[in-house]
Amino acid sequence: MRYFDSSYFTYKNNQLFCEDVAVEQIIKQVGTPTYIYSKKFFIDRYTEFTNAFKEIKHSIFYAIKSNFNLNLIKIFSNLGSGLDVNSEGELYRALKVGIHPQKIFLSGVGKTKREIELGIENNILLIKTESEEELILIDKIAREKNKIAPVHLRINPNVDPKTHPYISTGLAEEKFGIPEEEAIEHFRLAAKLENVRPVGVGMHIGSQITTIAPYKEAIEKMLELFLKIKSAGIKLNHFNIGGGIGVVYNDEKPFTLQEFANKVIPIFKKFECEIMFEPGRFLTANGGIIATEVLYTKQNKKKNFIIVDASMAEIIRPSIYDAYHHIQHLVKIENETIIADIVGPVCESGDFIAKDREIIKCNSGEFLAIMSAGSYCMVMSSNYNGRRRAPEIMVDKDKFYITRSRESFQHLLFDEQIIEELFQ
Numbered sequence: 001m002r003y004f005d006s007s008y009f010t011y012k013n014n015q016l017f018c019e020d021v022a023v024e025q026i027i028k029q030v031g032t033p034t035y036i037y038s039k040k041f042f043i044d045r046y047t048e049f050t051n052a053f054k055e056i057k058h059s060i061f062y063a064i065k066s067n068f069n070l071n072l073i074k075i076f077s078n079l080g081s082g083l084d085v086n087s088e089g090e091l092y093r094a095l096k097v098g099i100h101p102q103k104i105f106l107s108g109v110g111k112t113k114r115e116i117e118l119g120i121e122n123n124i125l126l127i128k129t130e131s132e133e134e135l136i137l138i139d140k141i142a143r144e145k146n147k148i149a150p151v152h153l154r155i156n157p158n159v160d161p162k163t164h165p166y167i168s169t170g171l172a173e174e175k176f177g178i179p180e181e182e183a184i185e186h187f188r189l190a191a192k193l194e195n196v197r198p199v200g201v202g203m204h205i206g207s208q209i210t211t212i213a214p215y216k217e218a219i220e221k222m223l224e225l226f227l228k229i230k231s232a233g234i235k236l237n238h239f240n241i242g243g244g245i246g247v248v249y250n251d252e253k254p255f256t257l258q259e260f261a262n263k264v265i266p267i268f269k270k271f272e273c274e275i276m277f278e279p280g281r282f283l284t285a286n287g288g289i290i291a292t293e294v295l296y297t298k299q300n301k302k303k304n305f306i307i308v309d310a311s312m313a314e315i316i317r318p319s320i321y322d323a324y325h326h327i328q329h330l331v332k333i334e335n336e337t338i339i340a341d342i343v344g345p346v347c348e349s350g351d352f353i354a355k356d357r358e359i360i361k362c363n364s365g366e367f368l369a370i371m372s373a374g375s376y377c378m379v380m381s382s383n384y385n386g387r388r389r390a391p392e393i394m395v396d397k398d399k400f401y402i403t404r405s406r407e408s409f410q411h412l413l414f415d416e417q418i419i420e421e422l423f424q
C-alpha cells in the first residue's frame with residue numbers, strides 16, 4: 001500500500017501526525033469528520049512561491065475561494081500576500097482579518113451592483129472586469145461615488161489548459177473573460193470612460209494545470225496584447241497571470257515552481273511591469289486532510305464498500321470533477337489489500353470519495369485520512385441531508401487549535417421559523 005508523500009502529514013510509530021500532533025489526539029477531542037490543516041505547509045508554499053520569483057517585481061494575491069478559513073487567510077496576509085476575492089462574502093471575510101483594502105482585489109464573472117459598490121466604497125486595489133456592460137456599470141457606480149475605480153481587464157486568451165473541463169476557463173467557448181480579439185477595443189473604452197482607470201490586464205486559464213506549455217502560450221499571447229495596448233497610449237502597471245498551478249493528488253507530475261519561473265521569467269521581463277499571481281490550490285491543497293471514521297463495511301456480488309462518516313457534503317470534488325484523493329489509515333496496519341468503493345452516508349449515488357480503490361482492508365471503528373483536502377473542500381461544503389459542517393483545526397508544531405467548531409443544530413436552522421399563519 002502506498003502512503004501519500006508529505007513532510008507535513010507523516011507517520012511516527014505508525015500513527016499519522018500533522019506536524020507534531022497525532023491526528024488521533026485531535027479527533028479524540030473534536031470527533032469526525034474533521035478538516036485538519038498544517039500551518040507550516042502554508043508558510044512553506046508561500047515562501048517557495050515568492051522566492052521563485054524574487055528576481056522580478058511581483059505580488060501574490062491568494063485566491064481565498066480555495067479555502068477561506070480566517071486563520072489561513074491571516075497566515076498569508078501576515079506573510080505579505082494580497083487577497084483575491086470573488087464575492088461580497090469573500091470580501092467580508094478578507095476585511096475581517098484586518099488586511100489593508102489596497103491588498104485586495106475583486107474578481108468574478110458576474111459581480112452584482114452591490115459587490116462593485118462595496119469594492120469601490122472600501123477602496124480596494126482594483127476590480128477585475130470581464131465584459132463591456134460591467135465596465136460601464138463600474139464607471140457609473142464610481143461616478144455616483146465621486147471616485148475613480150482602478151480596473152483590470154480579464155482577457156480570455158483562448159488556450160487549452162489541458163485540465164478537467166469543469167475547471168478549464170481559458171478556451172473561447174467558456175464564459176470567462178473578454179475574447180482576446182476584442183481586448184483592444186475594451187481598453188480603448190476603459191481609457192475613455194471618466195471614472196474608471198485601466199491599470200492592468202489579466203488572465204486565468206484554468207485550474208490544476210500540470211504542464212508549463214499552456215501558460216507559456218497564453219503569456220506570450222498576452223505579451224503581444226500588452227505591447228499593443230501600450231502603443232495605443234494606455235499605460236498599464238500590472239500583468240496578472242491568474243492562478244491554476246497544479247499539485248500532486250495521485251501520480252501527477254506537475255512542474256516545480258522553479259522550473260516554471262525559469263521558463264516564464266524571461267517573458268515576464270518583457271512586460272516591464274509588476275507581475276501578479278493568484279494562486280489558490282498550490283498554496284493550500286496539500287496542507288489539509290479530512291479525518292473520518294469507518295462506520296461499516298459490506299460486500300455485494302460485485303463490490304466491496306467502506307462506508308465512512310465523511311461525505312460529498314464535506315468533500316464534493318470526487319463527485320463533480322471525478323477527482324482523486326488519496327485515502328489511508330490513521331494507524332498503519334498490516335492487512336490484506338482490497339478493492340473497494342469508499343462512500344459517505346448521504347443519500348446519493350454520487351456520494352463517493354473513491355471508486356474501485358485499492359486500500360488496506362479496514363474495520364468499523366477505524367479511522368482514515370482523506371489527503372489533499374486543503375483546497376476546494378470546506379469552501380464547497382454543504383448542509384445537505386441535514387449535516388452540520390465539520391470543524392477546522394489548525395496545527396502549529398505541537399499544538400492544535402479549533403479555528404471553527406462543528407456546527408450546532410442552531411446553525412442548521414439559523415433564523416428559519418415556523419410561520420403560524422401558514423397553518424391557520
Ligand SMILES: *Cc1c(COP(=O)(O)O)cnc(C)c1O
Binds near residue numbers: 278
Ligand atoms: C479559482 C481562481 C483562482 C485560483 O485558482 P487555483 O487553481 O486554485 O490556483 C485564481 N484566479 C481566478 C480568477 C480564479 O477564478
